[in-house]
Amino acid sequence: MSSLEMLSLLELARGGPIPAVGTDAQSLPTRNFLRPSIRRLAALGQRSVLLIALIAAWEAAPRFGLIDPVFLPPFSEVIAAGWHLAQTGELYDDVSASLLRALSGFLISVALIVPLGLAIGWYARLGDLLNQFIEICRNTAPLALLPVFILLLGIGELSKITMVIYSCAWPLLLNTIAAVKQVDPLLIKSARTMGASPQQLFRKVILPAALPTIFVGIRLASASAMLVLVASEMVGAKAGLGYLIINSQYSFLIPQMYFGILGITAIGLTFNSILLAFERRFMRWKEPATA
Amino acid sequence: MTSVKIGFEHVRKEFSVRGEGGGKARRFVALEDITLDVRPGEFLALVGPSGCGKSTLLDLLGGLATPTSGRILLDGRPIEGPARDRGIVFQQYALFPWRTAAQNVEFGLDIAGMKRRERRERALHYLELVGLAGFADRYPHELSGGMKQRVAIARSLAYDPEVLLMDEPFAALDAQTRETLQDELTRIWRATGKTILFITHGIDEAVVLGQRVAVMTSRPGRIKHVVEIPPALQSEEEDVRSLPEFGRVRHEVWSLLREEVLKAQQQAAAAGAGRGARVLEDVAHV
Numbered sequence: 001m002s003s004l005e006m007l008s009l010l011e012l013a014r015g016g017p018i019p020a021v022g023t024d025a026q027s028l029p030t031r032n033f034l035r036p037s038i039r040r041l042a043a044l045g046q047r048s049v050l051l052i053a054l055i056a057a058w059e060a061a062p063r064f065g066l067i068d069p070v071f072l073p074p075f076s077e078v079i080a081a082g083w084h085l086a087q088t089g090e091l092y093d094d095v096s097a098s099l100l101r102a103l104s105g106f107l108i109s110v111a112l113i114v115p116l117g118l119a120i121g122w123y124a125r126l127g128d129l130l131n132q133f134i135e136i137c138r139n140t141a142p143l144a145l146l147p148v149f150i151l152l153l154g155i156g157e158l159s160k161i162t163m164v165i166y167s168c169a170w171p172l173l174l175n176t177i178a179a180v181k182q183v184d185p186l187l188i189k190s191a192r193t194m195g196a197s198p199q200q201l202f203r204k205v206i207l208p209a210a211l212p213t214i215f216v217g218i219r220l221a222s223a224s225a226m227l228v229l230v231a232s233e234m235v236g237a238k239a240g241l242g243y244l245i246i247n248s249q250y251s252f253l254i255p256q257m258y259f260g261i262l263g264i265t266a267i268g269l270t271f272n273s274i275l276l277a278f279e280r281r282f283m284r285w286k287e288p289a290t291a
Numbered sequence: 292m293t294s295v296k297i298g299f300e301h302v303r304k305e306f307s308v309r310g311e312g313g314g315k316a317r318r319f320v321a322l323e324d325i326t327l328d329v330r331p332g333e334f335l336a337l338v339g340p341s342g343c344g345k346s347t348l349l350d351l352l353g354g355l356a357t358p359t360s361g362r363i364l365l366d367g368r369p370i371e372g373p374a375r376d377r378g379i380v381f382q383q384y385a386l387f388p389w390r391t392a393a394q395n396v397e398f399g400l401d402i403a404g405m406k407r408r409e410r411r412e413r414a415l416h417y418l419e420l421v422g423l424a425g426f427a428d429r430y431p432h433e434l435s436g437g438m439k440q441r442v443a444i445a446r447s448l449a450y451d452p453e454v455l456l457m458d459e460p461f462a463a464l465d466a467q468t469r470e471t472l473q474d475e476l477t478r479i480w481r482a483t484g485k486t487i488l489f490i491t492h493g494i495d496e497a498v499v500l501g502q503r504v505a506v507m508t509s510r511p512g513r514i515k516h517v518v519e520i521p522p523a524l525q526s527e528e529e530d531v532r533s534l535p536e537f538g539r540v541r542h543e544v545w546s547l548l549r550e551e552v553l554k555a556q557q558q559a560a561a562a563g564a565g566r567g568a569r570v571l572e573d574v575a576h577v
Contacts (some may be wrong), residue, residue, distance in 0.1 A: 127573045193353045193373045194399040194450065204401070208389045279405035285389040 025105065073255045078262065081210040082254035095263060097239035098229060100156065102267070105164025106225045113172040114214060121180025134173065137285055142167035142228050143216035146235060160229065168229040175217025179210035212286065215279050222271045241267070296486045297329040297352070297454060301303045301361035304347055313403040323511040334480055334487045336497035338548060339507030340555035345490045348512070349458050352488070353379050365453065375399055378447030385437040386431040392418060392442045393427035400448035417445040420479060437468035444479070454486040461496065473499055479521070481527070494544050498524065501533060506547045509555035516547050
């Protein structure tokens with residue numbers, strides 16, 4: 001997962017919309033237009049080599065009897081099972097149930113926690129007051145609390161969304177607090193000498209300077225949301241990808257189970273690339289992290 | 292009264308420093324009895340050994356700190372907090388990385404509530420003044436060190452302060468860029484008529500730029516002597532560094548400074564095994 005992220009970050013760094021300011025960029029428009037697209041295609045092929053090999057191995061190993069096909073069915077069978085699920089409409093129900101829970105929990109968490117983190121980072125005294133409480137909650141694994149949430153909030157949507165909110169909260173909170181605290185004091189000093197009021201300082205210096213680190217928290221939170229959601233759907237649910245996986249395993253519909261796992265991966269990747277696109281949009285000013 | 296732009300009157304600044312190993316707090320005098328007048332439109336360079344409290348002086352002047360005793364007057368009125376009548380240029384540029392060059396220059400105007408179009412126009416004008424006409428839409432990370440410092444200078448000039456305070460602005464630049472920017476700054480000073488207080492540890496720089504050079508003592512910082520720079524060294528056309536007069540004045544400043552530098556080094560050594568010295572240094576630079 002992390003190496004995949006690295007790859008896409010590198011790609012971002014190279015293939016990002018860097019404004020063409022150089023002189024050759026203007027004098028050779030056609031060459032400039034063609035070159036990167038060819039290069040990008042080649043790069044895509046090169047990067048996908050491992051993935052293609054993996055899928056090929058997955059397809060071949062059960063077929064040649066290297067692995068028991070009952071436990072690891074060939075890739076094509078997994079896809080066929082998924083196609084069947086899609087046709088019966090069951091897939092749509094599971095995916096939409098999972099997405100709804102993950103998205104609503106994640107968005108509620110961002111909307112609540114980011115402002116809270118900004119306040120804690122900004123007002124040192126509030127931070128001192130809450131620090132111990134935050135440390136205790138953060139070190140209580142969300143999954144350990146799953147039975148508690150189910151006891152208190154029942155087995156329905158409420159407990160699952162609350163789980164997602166809770167698990168998103170800590171990476172968001174800690175990164176937002178750190179983001180505010182890490183703002184370069186020189187920038188604050190500089191803005192103050194130009195007569196910025198505390199509100200202006202916050203809006204025009206602290207917030208933009210903190211944004212990149214807040215985004216790190218947002219991306220960590222999105223990964224955490226999926227993790228916790230799948231686990232809670234496995235424990236008690238009538239729909240959702242976690243339910244699909246565990247239920248398929250109980251019913252010994254192994255290809256279907258693998259398709260559920262692939263579905264989780266696909267959702268995770270989509271979330272991540274949407275967040276990356278946002279990040280790219282809002283942080284065009286950032287120095288590209290070139291190797 | 293009108294012949295004094297900035298007046299330092301017996302300014303003293305103390306800090307409390309925690310002793311080594313978290314011991315008792317003790318008083319630490321950064322500046323002592325600073326008395327100095329800066330004339331309107333003057334370019335005054337301030338040199339001193341490292342850790343002599345130059346930057347503390349600038350913080351006081353910028354309104355970011357208040358003197359323990361004594362006062363600082365700007366146009367006869369005591370300084371109360373930061374305001375746009377003083378522009379500060381820092382050694383590390385302090386540009387906002389999420390703003391383009393023009394947006395950085397606009398910052399002070401934005402704070403002041405100026406309309407978008409008007410401040411953009413003003414920003415472009417000042418970028419042109421510092422020789423960055425084509426770079427308005429570049430982000431700081433796309434600019435060289437010298438260009439960043441030009442943007443910082445433009446930003447401080449844009450809100451039209453009475454005085455420009457510069458804290459070793461060219462110290463982080465390479466020698467060639469530094470000399471170019473020194474010439475540029477002299478040109479800008481002549482064009483705008485600002486009062487400039489220029490803090491540096493470079494003697495050459497002080498002599499080339501200043502009309503007067505104030506030499507500070509080692510800690511606690513005091514004004515040791517103010518050297519008048521002869522008019523011959525303020526020529527616009529000639530390369531003043533090549534004049535014999537330059538060597539003479541440079542030597543005069545260096546003689547004043549030398550014993551202070553030695554004293555500062557002894558103090559640093561006496562302050563203990565490196566660690567204590569660093570603490571003091573840090574405090575002095577806050």
